[in-house]
Amino acid sequence: MGETTRERDEMKQASAGADAGRDGSASGAETDAVDRAAEADSAAPVRRRTWQREAVRDALASSSGFVSAQTLHGILSSSGRRIGLATVYRQLASLAAAEEADTLQSVDGEVVYRACDMHEHHHHLICRSCGRTVEISASPVEEWASRVAAEHGFTHDRHVIDLFGLCPDCR
DSSP, X not given: OOOOHHHHHHHHHHHHXXXXXXXXXXXXXXXXXXXXXXXXXXXXXXXXXXXXXXXXXXXXXXSOXXXXXXXXXXXXXXXXXXXXXXXXXXXXXXXXXXXXXXXXXXXXXOEEEEEOOOSSOOEEEEETTTOOEEEEOOHHHHHHHHHHHXXXXXXXXXXXXXXXXXXXXXX
């Protein structure tokens, strides 16, 4: 009952693949349907490599500093890539969840994104004028955050620290 057209098509493909692969081998359609079902059931979904995801990732990587979803959408559109703004938002959120993109809230209150160069916990120095961003590790900050949380009876799950100022070129 509440099946979407896509779900019905996937079930038809899986069924056709099962009939075609009675020798025990799984067809591509059957494997895809099983993979999607497993993805829906898992806590950490497997991210499929789609052209939209790769286009957003590439555009983000070639951008300097933090950019908004609208700006990235404009970059993609001007390069001839037909991709919806909602898709850009979804892909950016997905990249951020996978820690492949950093996010912060701009002074306007808008969430902006940047390709993440470091794959471990880190902080940022961000120029208020030009947006130049430097990723930094800060062991003393980690120790301080854990100590302050413990002093107040909290567990220390995570924190975000972004330092804003003026870079040497903008001073």
